[in-house]
Amino acid sequence: MSGEERVATPSGIEVPVVATRGMIGVADPGLPGAYPFTRGIFADGYRGRPWTIRQYSGFGSAEESNQRYRFLLEQGQTGLSVALDLPTQCGYDPDHPMARPEVGKVGVSLFSLSEMETLFAGIDLGAISTSFTINGTAAIIYAMYLAAADKQGVPRANLTGTIQNDILKEYVARGTWIFPVRPSMRLIADSVLYANEVTPRFNAISIAGAHVRDAGCTAVEEMAYTLANGLAYVDELIRRGGDVAKFARRLSFFFYVHMDLFEEACKFRAGRRLWAKLLRERFGVTDEKALHFRFGVVCGGSSLVAAQPYNNIVRVAIENLAAVLGGAQSIFTCAYDEAFQIPTEFSAEIALRTQQIVQHESGVAATVDPLGGSYYVEWLTDRMEGAMREVMGEIDAYGGVVKAIEDGWLQRRIAVRAKEKKDATDCGERVVVGQNRYRREAQADSYGEVFRLDPGTAARVLEKHSAVKRKRDAARAARALDALESAAAAEKENLMPLLVECCHAYATVGEMVERLKRCWGEFQEPVRL
Amino acid sequence: MSAVAAGPLAGKRILVAKPGLDGHDAGAKVIALALRDAGAEVIYTGLRKSPEFIVRVALDEDVAAVGLSILSGSHQELAQEVLGGLRAAGAGDIPVFVGGTIPPQDRAALVAAGVKGVFTNDTPLAQMIDELARALA
Numbered sequence: 001m002s003g004e005e006r007v008a009t010p011s012g013i014e015v016p017v018v019a020t021r022g023m024i025g026v027a028d029p030g031l032p033g034a035y036p037f038t039r040g041i042f043a044d045g046y047r048g049r050p051w052t053i054r055q056y057s058g059f060g061s062a063e064e065s066n067q068r069y070r071f072l073l074e075q076g077q078t079g080l081s082v083a084l085d086l087p088t089q090c091g092y093d094p095d096h097p098m099a100r101p102e103v104g105k106v107g108v109s110l111f112s113l114s115e116m117e118t119l120f121a122g123i124d125l126g127a128i129s130t131s132f133t134i135n136g137t138a139a140i141i142y143a144m145y146l147a148a149a150d151k152q153g154v155p156r157a158n159l160t161g162t163i164q165n166d167i168l169k170e171y172v173a174r175g176t177w178i179f180p181v182r183p184s185m186r187l188i189a190d191s192v193l194y195a196n197e198v199t200p201r202f203n204a205i206s207i208a209g210a211h212v213r214d215a216g217c218t219a220v221e222e223m224a225y226t227l228a229n230g231l232a233y234v235d236e237l238i239r240r241g242g243d244v245a246k247f248a249r250r251l252s253f254f255f256y257v258h259m260d261l262f263e264e265a266c267k268f269r270a271g272r273r274l275w276a277k278l279l280r281e282r283f284g285v286t287d288e289k290a291l292h293f294r295f296g297v298v299c300g301g302s303s304l305v306a307a308q309p310y311n312n313i314v315r316v317a318i319e320n321l322a323a324v325l326g327g328a329q330s331i332f333t334c335a336y337d338e339a340f341q342i343p344t345e346f347s348a349e350i351a352l353r354t355q356q357i358v359q360h361e362s363g364v365a366a367t368v369d370p371l372g373g374s375y376y377v378e379w380l381t382d383r384m385e386g387a388m389r390e391v392m393g394e395i396d397a398y399g400g401v402v403k404a405i406e407d408g409w410l411q412r413r414i415a416v417r418a419k420e421k422k423d424a425t426d427c428g429e430r431v432v433v434g435q436n437r438y439r440r441e442a443q444a445d446s447y448g449e450v451f452r453l454d455p456g457t458a459a460r461v462l463e464k465h466s467a468v469k470r471k472r473d474a475a476r477a478a479r480a481l482d483a484l485e486s487a488a489a490a491e492k493e494n495l496m497p498l499l500v501e502c503c504h505a506y507a508t509v510g511e512m513v514e515r516l517k518r519c520w521g522e523f524q525e526p527v528r529l
Numbered sequence: 530m531s532a533v534a535a536g537p538l539a540g541k542r543i544l545v546a547k548p549g550l551d552g553h554d555a556g557a558k559v560i561a562l563a564l565r566d567a568g569a570e571v572i573y574t575g576l577r578k579s580p581e582f583i584v585r586v587a588l589d590e591d592v593a594a595v596g597l598s599i600l601s602g603s604h605q606e607l608a609q610e611v612l613g614g615l616r617a618a619g620a621g622d623i624p625v626f627v628g629g630t631i632p633p634q635d636r637a638a639l640v641a642a643g644v645k646g647v648f649t650n651d652t653p654l655a656q657m658i659d660e661l662a663r664a665l666a
Binding site: 087089090098099106170176214216305340342419423 | 553565630631649650654655
């Protein structure tokens with residue numbers, strides 16, 4: 001099917017040739033800054049606060065990433081986003097046999113406080129906001145960030161940033177789970193409730209749809225699964241004694257934006273409205289700030305293509321626009337070479353400039369929700385909200401997300417979707433320019449600069465790891481780890497202060513995780529195809 | 530998983546494995562479903578398996594081919610370890626394929642190391658099935 005003939009969005013919503021007044025339920029979508037926030041959470045939109053330009057980066061050792069961060073900050077980036085290597089994400093020290101080939105590969109190795117200190121050397125933690133894409137070990141990395149701030153003399157209350165800390169979607173799509181679902185939920189509740197008290201401006205969770213989306217599901221499903229996960233966290237936080245009107249103010253979200261401009265913009269408008277309604281309907285929340293659906297966005301991912309990769313610059317610009325029209329609070333634009341390698345400094349700069357061009361040249365940020373009131377946009381927003389509710393209803397009918405994940409039901413649904421998407425791409429029904437349409441063979445030189453990790457990185461990280469263990473106060477580290485283990489077994493106590501002490505004592509991520517595994521065991525992946 | 534009687538890979542038992550710590554399994558699952566549609570009997574390991582484990586499953590299950598799905602950039606090391614393990618066990622004739630995010634400039638090195646074929650997310654499934662069917666004929 002060609003683009004001209006397409007009659008449905010990628011989520012399968014059939015779209016009209018022309019939208020008219022009679023097609024929308026409510027003629028006036030209301031004002032931004034007012035419930036149910038269809039048009040945005042702030043009355044003045046981006047005038048009051050432009051979105052944060054937050055490029056995801058990090059690789060190799062803490063020293064190498066520190067240099068890249070300083071470069072990005074000098075270039076006008078306004079927040080840092082730390083990519084961690086897989087051993088750190090999965091809770092292995094760099095000397096573990098499973099860790100060896102992955103040290104410093106897809107992110108920086110942060111095996112102990114020593115590395116966090118190096119990572120932020122010369123960067124004032126009180127002056128920047130930092131986002132960590134970390135889940136299985138999120139509570140540990142957050143504790144480490146607090147310890148690093150303590151060392152810099154920055155008051156904890158001044159810290160701003162985000163840890164992803166969304167384990168539910170890890171079981172479904174991203175795969176850096178460690179512990180079984182239920183103790184993992186406890187760890188999340190502990191960190192969120194602790195953060196509310198200690199770092200009131202820090203988002204201790206970013207409930208993410210991005211990864212299920214990239215794994216293959218539709219825009220509607222991305223939002224529906226994410227909101228369902230969000231509700232599960234709200235339930236758990238309440239169970240752990242949290243006050244929803246308070247902690248809901250610090251819940252944040254994170255999504256992918258792919259190529260369908262209007263479906264993506266409307267996904268955010270619908271999701272923002274639906275979340276506010278759900279909190280009000282199910283939990284009686286009335287506090288306006290607690291109803292605010294704040295979200296970050298990443299443009300690119302699986303929508304980027306290895307064939308003719310420079311075309312990805314255009315794709316990312318369109319996606320960037322969709323994110324802004326949807327009212328995102330922070331945006332990360334992928335580099336064009338993301339489809340096949342870690343971005344080079346050259347490609348990373350183009351990605352950054354793309355956002356700056358949208359922000360400063362395009363004029364789209366001047367008026368709040370400029371699409372609001374469009375017949376088509378309001379119609380599509382309504383339709384997507386309805387479709388999201390339907391998907392959430394199916395999860396509820398199954399018995400909720402936790403059960404759906406433990407059984408592998410949700411994982412299977414997403415795998416089937418991924419297969420459908422692949423089939424649609426292979427047969428050309430889903431058009432990918434340069435890949436399955438207008439393809440040119442044998443463009444051998446079209447990939448641009450090649451990113452190469454320093455091959456000596458892993459050895460240097462290993463050396464630092466053994467040095468840290470050699471030099472630290474061994475008795476203090478052992479005491480801290482023992483205290484952590486007994487508190488984890490006891491269920492009641494909030495584990496965060498114990499993790500912070502472990503970090504201060506230079507206990508390693510692998511050591512902390514090992515102690516928690518002793519109490520909780522490991523997640524057993526349901527492999528159902 | 531029960532085998533389908535017909536298809537270009539009918540009667541072939543194929544191991545789809547996720548070595549290392551990479552948690553992106555959408556591709557591996559799509560491949561597993563496609564192989565099954567093509568008639569193969571598919572064994573999928575699930576996430577985070579060591580090369581030793583993968584070699585052991587390949588031997589124990591007497592598979593016709595091994596597919597490794599790697600999106601973490603560690604394809605060279607992990608593929609080599611699996612190939613080495615199979616050779617050491619006297620099963621160097623089991624063909625190993627690699628799929629995932631593989632930079633174009635890395636493909637030749639994988640093939641030189643003994644990998645039979647490299648597939649990325651833009652490889653049409655039908656093409657992959659064809660190549661496998663030829664290699665396993």
